[in-house]
Amino acid sequence: MPVSLKLHHLRALVNVVSQGSIRAASRNAGLSQPALTKAIQELEQILGTRVLERHPQGIQLNDVGEHFYRHARLVLEEIRIAQEEVSQHLGDITGQIHLGIGGSMACTLMPKVIDCFQQRYPRVNVHIVEGQLSSMLPALRQGTLDFTINTVTQLPFERELSFEPLAVVDYPVVVRQGHPLRHAKHLCELSEAKWTMPPSTSSYCSLLEQLYSGHSLPQVRVTYESLIACASLVTQSDFLSIISSHIVNTPILSDQLVALDLVTPAPQATFYFVQRKDHQLGPISAYLAQLFRDFSQTPR
Structure with a gap:
């Protein structure tokens, strides 16, 4: 009976790629190396092609693997978000939010927003990445970043991302x-x-x-x-x-x-709220996004 693609195949691939080797991935996942190796072999059998190549510096994705890995990351992230949304609707207010932010907003707007957010949702973990939009595009595409608040001088990537203007700032x-x-x-x-x-x-x-x-x-x-x-x-x-x-x-x-x-x-520079067009924020992420909108309209 042919093996069908399952979530543990995706998790195995993502784990091995993130850890760089079967040994490190097995320790990270709490699985035996043979079990992890079997999952990767089954995945490659299902796909009909290899996705990983062994090199002196460790295991790396080949061209096919790169394409499949992006989808695998996105699927797992969407499942995580869906599970958290169900828990939140049932009253279990936990979970995690990953947001990106430009340096200016990180030093001014962000502290007030996060402080307000944590007062309401103290059990939700927030991971903040500071940087330029260009450095955050891979994470936005893969779904590992919920949204970012950043400057945009042109509006590229319209097919992938939505851009909502939040604030206009002087840059002397x-x-x-x-x-x-x-x-x-x-x-x-x-x-x-x-x-x-x-x-x-x-x-x-x-x-x-x-x-x-x-x-x-x-x-x-x-x-x-x-x-x-x-x-x-x-x-x-x-x-x-x-x-x-x-x-x-x-x-x-x-x-x-x-x-x-x-x-x-x-x-002047315009700060935008940027997220994937095909990604709907969960209730907790949506609340944090609304706080950024509200505070961006408040004089600082």
Whole structure:
């Protein structure tokens, strides 16, 4: 009798890929190595092709495996969410939420939202990932990220994602207190300065390109993934950057940063609520999303 595809086949594949080896996956899952190996062999028999390849650095997905793995992750995540929704409707308010957020909102809006959320749902675990939208796309597609609050300069991926505008934020050019260019008024005065920005795929760099439209773009020699790294570099050196006005005005940085009063100010950035179009949030995730909407309309 042919073997049919079951959830334990999907869990075995996802576990092996995430752990990098059968041995590590068996420890993680509490299963014997032969049982895990059998599950992978059955999966490949059902699919009619290999999905994993052994390499000196460990087990890796082949091209077919990459495609199937994305679907397997998504199926398992949807099942987890469905189980949590049933429990929540029955009054068992537990579960977990995975959200992504841009650095500006992580330092300003997010603390108030999470504090309010935890007061109502203290038994729900919240996992927060800070970064640019570009770095979160794989997790959004795979369903391992429920939603993100992030800047978007263009609206790509319309077929996959929905974009709901939440807030428009000023993004001034900033320098440290006492910086030689702190009184600069014109873009040409900043062309030879040292700049630090996120990677070129980020919306922040798109802001810089808009700011210097028609001018010579300054060379960005230092890029960063963390807002803390940016703030530390700008406050302790002569580097310039573009940072949310909310960040500049926080108690921690307001005495250390100066927003330049340029004749041509930097463009504003719009923060969006972003999620997969085919993904409906559970009641607890929907409540957290609504808190972000409500607090984004409240003056900070």
